Amino acid sequence: MSFIDFIRKMYNFNPDAKYFGLHAITTPVLLLRDPELIRSVLVQNFATFPDRFGFDLNEPLLANNLFSLRGQKWRDVRDLLSFSFTSSKMKMMFTLMSECAVDFANFLSTSISAEKSDMDMKDAFAKYAIDIIATCAFGIKIDSMKNPTNKFFVYGKEVTNFIRTHPIKIIVLKIFPKLGRILNLKLIDSHASDFFRNIIKTTIATRDAEHITRPDMIQLMMDIRGKEDRRELDIDDMTAQAFAFFFGGFETTSTTIAFVAHEIAVNPDVQTRLRQEIDKVLEESNEEVTYETINRLEYLDAVIKETLRFYAPSILERVCDEAYELPPALPGEKPFIMKKGMICWIPVFAIHHDAKYYDDPEKFRPERFLDNKMYHNSACYMPFGLGPRMCIGNRFGILGIKILLFHLLARCELKPCAKTTLPLRFSKKSLLMTAENGFWLNIQRRSDMRSVLASASINSIFSENKC
Template identity: 65%
Template structure:
């Protein structure tokens, strides 16, 4: 009896070990260059235990072999290929999109608001919602939203001026502005978070922005684990608040026959149309919520990095302010959508900020059809990807590769003037192809409006709390360890026409 018990335990152990470590031999079996994994944690132990920032973790994998078109690594037990070659990236994201149409997403979670949003949707469901929402972000809609953004920027400046308040927490003030912009543009509700920082949109926005980190990282790799443990990214109070806002806004618009040029209106307008599936309240809430989460966190971070670099480079700040002053002078103080889009140097500053500090450090795609990758290195064999395999596109690392950018660690907006760098496959802060960020125009405009208003009136300077050189926190997002702190001072000399225009606004 003891003999068979021992034998059975040995068999069970062997089967368990084989099952456990089968995936960890995946790249070795296929002769693909890769980072050696350790049991359970794979290649991410340094990041998982916060010995390394996600920023440095991405660079570590990318630089593992500088000649390879791709390298393998493991997130826990999941094998993933990091694609290093821009032409291969273009093939995956654009030319062969049908083979890589989806992100891993959160379709298996019990969280309806995450399962149904545009980020997580797959296949035909994603295509239908994307087609429905795209008209929200056309140039004509952006012109209309420009007015709403400008009103939020004016409220922001009224609270910032007069300044000389010492060190200002830039993340705090910029997130209040982005909160107000998204709420007015997506939900049609006017708020002023600088005056009322306890409004529920702002409170819940901060809570939602903290949903990431290790939990996001693990559940992205093991979505079924979240289903089994019934883990939700959005707690009941928050999801109920946004559902109630959506219901109330829809009821008010219907009752008072209000029409607005926003995302919600487009979702409302398909009701009753032949051949179109009417979106349920959960569907509407999910789309508006992911738009809210993305804009609240990523846009305010981009503003923070831009402000940091502007303060650290006085010559760039001077050139920006000269451009702003000139365009205000030429337009006799009238600031329109067309006027603000003539600011080429401001565009270049934002583009360079997004190069050095992309909001999304990696893009993820899942293989849906058998796909042949070219050899990773000369004289090696091609690799056949099977359905279900994942690839990562290292946006951050490519943006900082000296093969594509001279002096890549330097903040140099000039590289985006008079060339097509921002259309290159080695520049993709909003992604590439059909699944690139649907709200990229909205994001750029929101950032431009804020920086325009701020630099027309103020100067940004480092404070005693400003971290230099910047050291990134050991988290999933790209953030400095001690936050963003600057001095905001009123400009000493402003042309009279600009003075009257700015003060009256």
């Protein structure tokens, strides 16, 4: 079975237990089931569970990015990068993302034909994800739909695909980290890591020489240079943090959009309501697609939130940093002392599909998130984690998804096709959540598409804010 289904099976092993133990090959793991206990671990007692297990690597790109860092260095970099994701920074990056989304939607809506209207949407959405990461994190404008062989896209897929291409290396590095270091095992080829490092180095040198300023992540890291009480980042640090966008955003963003598109296609009532909402907002805003416009789409927001519930990550992982007493797993049992170094898993997907917390959890129902604040900051809804170590880029990811779906649904209609798998099944070949036979859909250009969207003048709405 898939890893997702396996974890769910373990979660349902004893519905009355707050937690229980299992082994991940040779590593003992505690699987936590109780929301109060989960909140205690992720939030109230974060100092005791501050880190992920991660990898012990000789690779700066992976070892030095925010996902892998630990202790004080993680805190320093997290504090620095948090400024990248404020509302003001999101408004600045909105323009960059929108240009990518318009390019993507225009290309798709004008290039499809009756013979070529069925496609695996995951590959298409991967190109969009690469484009927004390239422009917002690395300061490079690319169009991977028109130029799918560009080095950024090719190397981007390569460096984020190591979970699929190097499963044996991953097992060795997770279970026998010292052996991995002795053998100098690497997950990313040097030519790919050198490519991204050279991009950062060249971009910084060019901006310094020509006094160029751009609303992206590199600029933020450059701007702290010379400021008091701020730790400067060297080229390797900057490259690692920019790469964190790839590591944390490329696969998750493209896969989430693919799952949203699948649910929109197989639920015509959802698609109809979304199109009506988008068309109404376009009319009311005189076709000016702004940051505020996108954030007024309440039903689109609910559809994305429901997708993140329905297709949540399999687990969150934390390492115990000091002895910690768990309450009894079952009534009448004794407390359990977690020792330093022990690992706990939080089964997010299984919790999101537990009828104890969600009515009719196996039904895709976006309405559950309309005017409902009960899931906010809840241990029963954790698509981006919870507590100080929750995903720092969650607002960036959601904004990128909203912008693309807005422009895509304004121009195109999504339908199931002969290759669409119903019901959708999870792949047994990957630890990551993905569809077993791909995300095949039929794409049709909307016959009622608004004329302004059909014209090239759409780009003029961004002209005042081009960089």
